[in-house]
Structures are given as structure tokens and as C-alpha cells.
Amino acid sequence: MKPSPFFRTSARLVTALALAFTAACGDNTDPDGNTPDAGSTAPLYAFVAQVSTDTTSTSYVILTETLDPATPLSLTNATEINGRALGSGIPKSGSLFVSSSAGATVTRYNVTASNTLEKAGEVSFAGKAVTSIGEYQNQFQFVSETKAYYFDGRNSQIIVWNPKDMTVTNSVSLPDMTLAGSTLTFASNPLSVGTKVLMPLGWRAGAAVSKQAGIIVVDTTNDSAVVVKDDRCGYVRDGIVGTDGKVYLATEAYGAAEKRVSGGNPTVPTPCLLKFDPETNKYDATFFKELSTLTNGGATGSLLAGPNGTGYLRVLDETLYPVQADTNARALASSVAWKWWKLDPAAGTNATLVDTLPASTGSSFLYQVNGRTVFTEFTNGGGTTNYRELTDLSGNLVATHQGLSFSFLQVR
Numbered sequence: 001m002k003p004s005p006f007f008r009t010s011a012r013l014v015t016a017l018a019l020a021f022t023a024a025c026g027d028n029t030d031p032d033g034n035t036p037d038a039g040s041t042a043p044l045y046a047f048v049a050q051v052s053t054d055t056t057s058t059s060y061v062i063l064t065e066t067l068d069p070a071t072p073l074s075l076t077n078a079t080e081i082n083g084r085a086l087g088s089g090i091p092k093s094g095s096l097f098v099s100s101s102a103g104a105t106v107t108r109y110n111v112t113a114s115n116t117l118e119k120a121g122e123v124s125f126a127g128k129a130v131t132s133i134g135e136y137q138n139q140f141q142f143v144s145e146t147k148a149y150y151f152d153g154r155n156s157q158i159i160v161w162n163p164k165d166m167t168v169t170n171s172v173s174l175p176d177m178t179l180a181g182s183t184l185t186f187a188s189n190p191l192s193v194g195t196k197v198l199m200p201l202g203w204r205a206g207a208a209v210s211k212q213a214g215i216i217v218v219d220t221t222n223d224s225a226v227v228v229k230d231d232r233c234g235y236v237r238d239g240i241v242g243t244d245g246k247v248y249l250a251t252e253a254y255g256a257a258e259k260r261v262s263g264g265n266p267t268v269p270t271p272c273l274l275k276f277d278p279e280t281n282k283y284d285a286t287f288f289k290e291l292s293t294l295t296n297g298g299a300t301g302s303l304l305a306g307p308n309g310t311g312y313l314r315v316l317d318e319t320l321y322p323v324q325a326d327t328n329a330r331a332l333a334s335s336v337a338w339k340w341w342k343l344d345p346a347a348g349t350n351a352t353l354v355d356t357l358p359a360s361t362g363s364s365f366l367y368q369v370n371g372r373t374v375f376t377e378f379t380n381g382g383g384t385t386n387y388r389e390l391t392d393l394s395g396n397l398v399a400t401h402q403g404l405s406f407s408f409l410q411v412r
Contacts, residue, residue: 043370044115044412046096047073048087049385049403059085061098062401063115069397079117086133087407088140091368095120096411097140097163099133106133108166111411121166128171129155137407138190141197143220151199151216153177153184160223174216176227179203182210187237188365189304191247193278195220200249202235207329209234209255211269217281230283233272238302242346243309247276250291253314253362256301257333260316260323271301273345294351295341304366304375306342313351314338314362336379338362357395360388367408374398376405
């Protein structure tokens with residue numbers, strides 16, 4: 001399993017970029033050499049939108065060959081799923097695996113020649129005490145056509161399953177996922193290094209960030225796994241692989257927002273940057289940086305992958321969202337007020353503002369779209385999800401749809 005590539009910055013015009021997203025894809029096989037449906041060679045994208053009311057959530061799987069930033073994707077002909085649904089799978093494989101908070105079942109859908117979804121099997125995790133599947137798409141990690149992992153925080157385990165046969169093959173108990181009095185949350189953008197999958201962890205006690213960092217390291221050759229913890233800071237849910245091969249882990253934007261609204265409360269963990277060695281599975285005890293010291297003192301959180309071992313920190317611009325005495329940390333983290341600062345953590349230098357990228361929401365997910373990277377932006381109180389261009393550092397709108405989206409996959 002290889003880390004997703006981040007392609008070099010391009011100076012193409014917006015019109016050329018739109019054509020690039022709808023052009024035919026040259027690589028039309030999955031990592032195991034399987035060829036998807038031969039009925040079309042055009043790229044096909046699957047968006048999963050969650051639309052919620054006060055009492056219920058319904059999700060919609062939207063398939064489209066066309067990404068038009070001027071026209072929101074329609075839910076009209078989408079596949080309706082009860083609850084908060086997640087769609088996952090191997091990119092460009094012609095299949096999508098859909099799960100939901102409404103139950104413990106994962107359904108495999110294959111794409112037909114007419115660009116519709118056809119059920120092709122189900123697997124239930126109920127035998128492993130799972131009653132609901134939720135949170136993020138990347139809790140599903142696909143090693144190959146025949147092996148995948150589901151990271152199950154509620155039961156402190158990793159479920160090993162076969163996406164081809166749709167069977168559960170094993171489970172790995174990890175009681176160290178549990179932190180007494182706290183709720184576990186997973187990284188939105190986990191990492192892969194060689195044969196290892198790395199899943200950073202964060203914990204909250206209610207709304208309060210717990211002063212505990214952690215990361216799950218899974219060896220995909222034998223499915224062994226370990227949780228490695230560090231108590232110097234908390235909510236360290238984001239990471240990148242640096243130019244030196246080390247993993248750099250940072251407090252996510254919510255943790256930075258909580259620190260900013262705390263009024264200097266010393267019990268609230270200081271957002272930090274840590275260094276982790278994926279070969280030895282150890283943190284560097286001599287490496288600790290307060291994130292704000294890298295960005296001229298601004299409230300700083302989240303570390304998203306950039307090109308060639310660099311990354312992007314998110315820094316609050318208080319001219320866009322002034323912090324008041326009653327400001328809520330979740331509202332602050334979700335505000336469209338977080339700027340992008342580029343960082344090379346292995347170089348030991350401070351971050352620099354990327355002034356071509358507009359401010360966006362603090363928490364983002366990264367996805368590959370025809371070999372380019374886009375990030376999500378949640379607006380209108382969570383009523384709309386925008387997908388914006390990151391590769392060329394323009395922030396141009398690529399696609400938009402109603403509802404929240406925690407899943408995207410290029411299925412062809």
C-alpha cells in the first residue's frame with residue numbers, strides 16, 4: 001500500500017483545470033490489475049452527501065462523470081441510504097463499499113455500463129460486536145483487492161475483512177485505544193509508510209480535549225498492530241511523512257480552537273507538533289514544538305499533506321472571525337477563517353503564508369481527483385460541502401453539493 005501522490009503545482013488556467021477533471025483517465029486499473037467496467041473510459045466520481053434534520057440523517061450516493069463548479073451536484077437520482085453513510089474503496093477499481101450509522105453491514109456496489117450502482121455482496125461486522133459504522137471514510141483502509149481494515153473505536157479493535165469475498169477474516173483487539181473518561185476520534189487523513197498503515201488518534205472528554213496523543217501502527221504483512229501514546233499534548237489527529245522519512249503529527253484545528261477560546265486556561269493542552277519514527281514506532285522525546293510559534297503566534301492546528309514531504313498548517317485569521325468571550329470552539333474550528341501556511345517540518349524552519357489560497361474551514365479532508373488533490377470545505381452551517389483545488393494552490397471550486405460529505409472516491 002503506497003501513500004497517495006501529491007502532484008506538482010501547475011499554472012494551468014481555470015478552464016484548462018476543468019477540462020483536466022473531465023478528461024479520460026489513462027490509468028484504468030486498480031492496484032491488483034483489475035479492469036473496471038469497459039462500458040466507458042471517462043472518469044466517474046462518487047460523492048456521499050449526508051442531509052440531516054433535528055431527528056434523522058439520510059445519505060445520498062451521487063455518481064457523476066462531470067464536475068461543474070457552477071452547478072451543484074443533484075441528489076435527485078442519487079442512491080438513498082439511511083443514516084450517515086460512508087463510501088470507500090480502491091480508487092478507479094469500479095467498486096464502492098457503502099456502510100452506514102444505521103447498522104453493521106458493508107455493501108459492495110459495482111458500477112454498471114450505464115453508470116449506476118449494482119449490489120454485489122454484503123458483509124456484516126455484527127459478529128464482532130459492531131452495531132453502527134460511522135465517523136470517517138478513512139476508517140476503512142484497503143491493502144489489496146482481498147484485504148482491508150475497519151478501525152472500530154467503539155470496540156477498540158481493527159476488523160480485518162476481504163472486500164472480494166465480502167467476509168470477515170480476523171480482528172485485532174487494541175484496548176489501548178480506550179482512554180478512561182474520553183471519547184476516541186480518528187484521523188481524517190491517515191498515513192501509509194511502506195507496509196505500515198498509521199492512524200493518528202485524538203480523545204475528548206465531552207467538548208474538552210484530553211492531553212493525550214496516540215497513533216495506531218498496523219503492519220499489513222501480518223496484521224499486527226500497536227497503539228503508541230505520548231502525553232505532551234492532545235488531539236494530535238493530523239500528520240504527514242516528512243522529507244526525512246519521519247512522521248510529523250499535529251493537533252487538529254478543533255484543539256487549536258479550544259485553546260484559543262479558553263482564555264489561557266493552563267489545563268487546556270497546547271497545540272503541538274510531534275515527531276514519530278515509523279521504523280521504531282517511537283516518538284522523538286527531544287522534539288516538541290508549539291504550533292503557534294511556527295506561524296507568528298496565531299491559533300494553529302491541523303497539518304495536511306503537501307508536495308515532496310511538505311505540509312500545510314491551518315492558521316486562524318481573526319479579522320475574518322473575531323474571537324469573543326462566548327465564542328464556541330466547534331463554531332470557531334468550522335468557520336471559514338483558517339488560512340493556509342506551508343511548512344517543511346524536517347527543515348526546522350517556520351511556516352510561510354500561502355496567500356493564493358483563500359481562507360477555509362479549519363477541518364478538511366484531502367481527496368485525489370484524476371491525479372490532483374482537492375480539499376473539502378463545509379459551509380452554510382454544514383448545509384453545503386465544497387470541494388476546492390489544492391494542487392495548484394488556487395482554491396478554485398471543483399464541485400459542490402447539498403449536505404455534509406465525509407466520503408469521496410473516484411470509482412473509475
